[in-house]
Structures are given as C-alpha cells and as structure tokens.
Amino acid sequence: MGRKYENILETIGNTPIVRIGKLAPAGINLFVKIEAFNPMGSVKDRLALGVIEEAEKSGALKPGQTVIEATSGNTGIGLAMVCAQKGYPLVVTMAASFSVERRKLMRFLGAQVVLTPATAKGTGMVAKAQELAEKNGWFLTRQFENEANPDMHSRTTAKEIVDDFEGENLDYWVTGFGTGGTLKGVARVLAKEKPETKIVVCEPEDAPMLTSGTAQERNADDTPAASHPAFKPHPMQGWTPDFIPKLTGDAVDTGVIDRILTIKGADAIHWSQQLAQKEGIFVGISAGGTFAGALKVCEDAPEGSTVLCMLPDTGERYLSTPLFADVPAEMTDEEIKISESTPGFHMEPAA
Numbered sequence: 001m002g003r004k005y006e007n008i009l010e011t012i013g014n015t016p017i018v019r020i021g022k023l024a025p026a027g028i029n030l031f032v033k034i035e036a037f038n039p040m041g042s043v044k045d046r047l048a049l050g051v052i053e054e055a056e057k058s059g060a061l062k063p064g065q066t067v068i069e070a071t072s073g074n075t076g077i078g079l080a081m082v083c084a085q086k087g088y089p090l091v092v093t094m095a096a097s098f099s100v101e102r103r104k105l106m107r108f109l110g111a112q113v114v115l116t117p118a119t120a121k122g123t124g125m126v127a128k129a130q131e132l133a134e135k136n137g138w139f140l141t142r143q144f145e146n147e148a149n150p151d152m153h154s155r156t157t158a159k160e161i162v163d164d165f166e167g168e169n170l171d172y173w174v175t176g177f178g179t180g181g182t183l184k185g186v187a188r189v190l191a192k193e194k195p196e197t198k199i200v201v202c203e204p205e206d207a208p209m210l211t212s213g214t215a216q217e218r219n220a221d222d223t224p225a226a227s228h229p230a231f232k233p234h235p236m237q238g239w240t241p242d243f244i245p246k247l248t249g250d251a252v253d254t255g256v257i258d259r260i261l262t263i264k265g266a267d268a269i270h271w272s273q274q275l276a277q278k279e280g281i282f283v284g285i286s287a288g289g290t291f292a293g294a295l296k297v298c299e300d301a302p303e304g305s306t307v308l309c310m311l312p313d314t315g316e317r318y319l320s321t322p323l324f325a326d327v328p329a330e331m332t333d334e335e336i337k338i339s340e341s342t343p344g345f346h347m348e349p350a351a
C-alpha cells in the first residue's frame, strides 16, 4: 500500500508490530501491536468503519440517517471520525464516569454526547442508546453484539498479524476485551491459520467476570439484565464493561481461549508508564494492563517463545485520569535546581 490516500478512512489499520527491547525478559521475543497508530488513536477506528460500511451495504443505514451508539469513548471517537467523513449525524451515550477529554473530542468532531449516570454503569448507557434509537428511528451500531465488529478484525487485525508472522512461530497472542470484537475476530483466524498460537485474555482483578465462570442474567433480547455479580469499577477504561458482551461470550463458548489472567489496576498504570519511559511507547491504561498480562505469560513461556501483545489506544486519552495523577504541572525541586544553575531567566516560584 502506498502513502497517498483518497480519504482519512483508508488510513485505518495496518498498525505496526514493534519488538520490546528493555522490558522483555531474556530469551523471549516480545512484540506489541500499537493500535494508537490508527487515525483517531485507537483500535476502535476499525470497528467504527466496519459497522458503518456493513450497514451501508445491507441498507440498514440510509444516507443522512442519524447514527447512535453507547460507548466509553474510543468507539464514539472512531464513529465520530467515520460519520464526519461520510456525512452522518452521530449521537453517543456515555456514562459520566469516563474521562472528560473523550467527550470533548467527540463534540469537536461534530458528534452530540448524551451523558448517563455513572451509577448506571455500562448497562445504563446501552439502555439509553436503545431507547433513543427506537424513539427516533436512528441507526444503532450495537458494538457489543454486531458481527461486523469481529468480521472487521478477522479481515484486518488478524490478517495483519498472520502476514507479519508469516513463516515464523507465534506462540502467544495476548489481548483484553471491551466488546470482545478484537478477541472473537482475531482468535478464530489464528485458530485456523496459526493453530500453535495460544490465546490469552486479560481482565481486571476487580472485575474477574470470565474468571468467575458465572454466566449473566439476560433479557429476552439477549441484553444484560443487570450488572454482573463479579463486577467492580476498575481504572482500565475501555476494558471489561459491567456485563459480558455477546461477542466476548461467543469467543468463550467456541473454546478458543487458552488462558485468562486477572490484572491489578496499579500494575496496568505502572506498565503503561514503563512502556513510555523505557521503550518510548505511549499508550493507555488498558494497554499497560495487557502488557502486564503479556509479562506474566513470558514468565511461564519456554525460552525462545514469541509473544504478541495488543496495545489498544494512545496515552493522550488519559490526561485527566489516574495515569497522570503523579505527573506534576509545576516545576519539581530538581527542575528548579536545573533552572537556577545558570543566571538566565528564572520562573518565580508558584504561589
């Protein structure tokens, strides 16, 4: 593929796979697939394009029709880009607990953002989107159950991985899940094309819903009836809503998952910082969580193994979150000392 494109949507996907140098244990080939290279900085750009193009093809989405989705942010940001380029109005429902910069980004791209109470969690924003879609005749993209989501990952993410490891062993592929679109779409292709690859799924220690093995109470239309009993709030935005999405459940049911790991929020933040400071790879909290899982895999992997870890989004989406809580805005004592070591311009100390 060349470097000249007809529109921004053609730049979605084809993200780089990069070897980890300093943070990889000796004797293991550890790679990351950096989804922050997508135009709006996350893996969800793929889903956004996949569901809209599929709906255009099937006729479910009419020219100029309003699109609506429930999203913790990245899907809304991806959809806002796709809808802006293609000329569809977009309404997003989002729980008020997600970071402020996400709302602003969507509005900047021309979308409208309807907030739902933080206490109603993911199930609340999904229910609100359904109500609004029915009342107004809007097109609901249904990211948590729409087959166009995993289909896009099978066609793009999985194909890229298979191509990039052609003729080489890939022993482990490590991911988290939001909808489960990445998981379902990639795992089924790897199972066929690279059957040696073990599929490893990470989830928050505070929301170990897959690990718990507990199924979830569902309404007649297969939407969750209430929060999963094993769910507690966690800092990995974009990972693991308070219900087991249909697409994730499908991947579990097909038996493609070899191992499920639980990750502490503090470890996710730590490894996101380490990726930035030791490897120059700037990614979000859930990426740090997936990387923490990949390091656990490395501990048990035989020497010479190759591990690939998904990094779903950019760190820039987390400026107002715990990821940046310890990063000061004012000069530190050390920085003041550096400044005062020459007689030139000095800042007055902060009041």
Ligand SMILES: Cc1ncc(COP(=O)(O)O)c(C=O)c1O
Pocket: 042, 043, 044, 074, 175, 176, 177, 178, 179, 180, 181, 182, 183, 236, 237, 238, 239, 284, 286, 287, 312, 313
């Ligand atoms: C921030 C973020 N976006 C997206 C994803 C993947 O989402 P999905 O399961 O919907 O493909 C994850 C999960 O790893 C994530 O953490």
